[in-house]
Amino acid sequence: MRVRCDTTTAWPRLHRHFEQRGRGFDLRQAFTADRARFDAFSQEAPEIFADLSKNLIDREAEALLFELARECGVEAHRDAMFAGERINSTEGRAVKHWLLRAGGEAGEGDAVLVRQALESMLAYAGQVRADAAITDVVNIGIGGSDLGPQMAVAALETFRDPGKRFHFVSNVDGHELAGVLRGLKAGNTLFLVASKTFTTLETMTNARSARRWFEEQGGRDVARHFAALTTNVEAARDFGITSTFGFWDWVGGRYSLWSTIGLPIAIAIGAAQFQDLLRGANAMDAHFRSQPLESNLPVRLGLLDVWYRNFHGFTSRCIAPYHSALKRLPAYLQQLEMESNGKRVDAQGQPLPFATSPVLWGEPGTNGQHAYFQMLHQGTDTVPVEFIAVRQPAHALPVHHELLLANALAQAQALMQGKPDPGGHRHFPGNRPSTFFLLESLTPASLGALLALHEHRVFVSGSVWGIDSFDQWGVELGKVLAQDIAQRFTSLSLNGLDDSTAGLLRRIHPPI
Numbered sequence: 240m241r242v243r244c245d246t247t248t249a250w251p252r253l254h255r256h257f258e259q260r261g262r263g264f265d266l267r268q269a270f271t272a273d274r275a276r277f278d279a280f281s282q283e284a285p286e287i288f289a290d291l292s293k294n295l296i297d298r299e300a301e302a303l304l305f306e307l308a309r310e311c312g313v314e315a316h317r318d319a320m321f322a323g324e325r326i327n328s329t330e331g332r333a334v335k336h337w338l339l340r341a342g343g344e345a346g347e348g349d350a351v352l353v354r355q356a357l358e359s360m361l362a363y364a365g366q367v368r369a370d371a372a373i374t375d376v377v378n379i380g381i382g383g384s385d386l387g388p389q390m391a392v393a394a395l396e397t398f399r400d401p402g403k404r405f406h407f408v409s410n411v412d413g414h415e416l417a418g419v420l421r422g423l424k425a426g427n428t429l430f431l432v433a434s435k436t437f438t439t440l441e442t443m444t445n446a447r448s449a450r451r452w453f454e455e456q457g458g459r460d461v462a463r464h465f466a467a468l469t470t471n472v473e474a475a476r477d478f479g480i481t482s483t484f485g486f487w488d489w490v491g492g493r494y495s496l497w498s499t500i501g502l503p504i505a506i507a508i509g510a511a512q513f514q515d516l517l518r519g520a521n522a523m524d525a526h527f528r529s530q531p532l533e534s535n536l537p538v539r540l541g542l543l544d545v546w547y548r549n550f551h552g553f554t555s556r557c558i559a560p561y562h563s564a565l566k567r568l569p570a571y572l573q574q575l576e577m578e579s580n581g582k583r584v585d586a587q588g589q590p591l592p593f594a595t596s597p598v599l600w601g602e603p604g605t606n607g608q609h610a611y612f613q614m615l616h617q618g619t620d621t622v623p624v625e626f627i628a629v630r631q632p633a634h635a636l637p638v639h640h641e642l643l644l645a646n647a648l649a650q651a652q653a654l655m656q657g658k659p660d661p662g663g664h665r666h667f668p669g670n671r672p673s674t675f676f677l678l679e680s681l682t683p684a685s686l687g688a689l690l691a692l693h694e695h696r697v698f699v700s701g702s703v704w705g706i707d708s709f710d711q712w713g714v715e716l717g718k719v720l721a722q723d724i725a726q727r728f729t730s731l732s733l734n735g736l737d738d739s740t741a742g743l744l745r746r747i748h749p750p751i
């Protein structure tokens with residue numbers, strides 16, 4: 240039974256605790272008063288060590304948050320997801336992306352389908368890897384059919400087949416596709432058309448243009464040069480693609496990199512490494528399913544997110560990966576969190592009287608330090624920062640890695656400690672919160688664990704808020720209106736349009 244957070248007994252107690260101890264909380268004093276704070280607020284999880292101690296939270300608040308989670312039924316909700324119940328209630332669907340990485344276990348039903356789909360995808364990836372004529376792989380997809388694979392292929396660059404280049408075309412903006420096509424030869428290119436629904440305007444437009452280009456370039460064998468990754472295999476066949484790799488409606492788009500949507504990753508890193516990616520995620524699934532709330536990293540993070548959003552009132556979170564290969568991680572996490580929890584009603588459609596998803600944003604460090612960290616240190620808003628650092632570099636350049644890690648540590652330290660200066664401009668208030676994630680090295684397994692950690696953390700806050708984290712109705716209206724406006728380019732009609740849209744359209748398309 241799901242219980243919305245604001246109807247629990249823990250909720251008003253958290254409010255009271257925040258007024259008494261949370262609002263004026265001082266990190267520096269907290270460390271002085273509690274020599275065990277680092278240990279109490281550190282958490283080991285598969286592949287990841289997390290230091291939560293530099294956050295504006297005390298043990299009492301965290302204890303109340305665990306009570307909140309219990310009252311909200313977060314554990315039962317989690318178990319319902321892992322039992323395959325239709326917890327995506329507004330779409331009437333189960334949520335089983337975790338099954339895609341449950342690997343190897345004897346199973347039946349969907350588990351068998353998963354294994355077959357994975358085997359055929361990995362076999363195909365192997366063929367492509369062995370095919371020296373294919374030098375360029377172009378993934379055409381958007382949203383979940385782009386962000387996950389693009390992020391992972393970049394993150395795992397050191398594991399990549401050096402004989403192939405990877406391109407990601409997502410935008411309907413023809414500049415993107417045209418720019419990629421310019422450098423390609425039809426005979427050496429494999430296009431992967433990635434779309435869960437196989438109806439998405441951007442992807443279908445790009446796929447049609449890619450096929451036209453392929454034919455115009457004298458490309459023949461469409462079967463060899465195009466593959467489709469989709470739940471709508473029939474539509475892919477109608478499009479003329481015979482190499483199709485299916486998945487299921489119980490895999491949400493933003494949770495789909497573990498499915499056949501992960502084919503570009505599998506081509507890039509090979510079957511064994513792709514299996515490691517799944518294994519790492521699976522280890523985090525096991526942690527999330529089995530650890531008591533008090534030592535459960537996704538739970539601790541998800542509850543901290545609730546504490547910050549609903550009590551401290553923080554509106555955003557900065558993602559600072561101190562690893563340049565994680566450059567697409569902030570964009571990936573934006574979709575994961577903001578599309579999942581950017582909701583203003585609960586699962587029953589009732590308006591929520593409290594805030595939900597924060598804004599996520601960020602860039603790799605140290606670059607961000609020379610751009611917007613000014614605001615993080617001295618701006619008027621408090622923005623919790625999440626550092627992601629990797630202990631072992633994958634290069635042999637001396638000096639760089641120590642400097643990189645020193646900077647990550649120093650920024651977290653500076654945010655917390657601050658620096659008094661009566662002069663004003665040089666004053667750093669400090670007491671600015673951060674979380675520090677440390678991976679031993681950036682591998683398929685640690686990446687898998689990091690991503691699953693974030694999936695489950697988003698699950699936890701969404702669960703406390705009582706929302707359906709697995710639908711995305713908010714993306715529909717713009718799609719419908721875009722079709723209407725696109726038709727006006729030929730109908731030349733402004734009927735029924737608001738004055739601003741009509742005025743702009745007249746400027747863009749003068750005959751209207």
Ligand SMILES: O=P(O)(O)OC[C@H]1O[C@H](O)[C@H](O)[C@@H](O)[C@@H]1O
Pocket residue numbers: 381382383384433434435436437438439442492493578711714
């Ligand atoms: O994979 P597709 O069906 O093409 O969907 C691609 C993306 O577009 C949709 O509008 C949703 O906002 C995303 O959740 C989805 O990942």
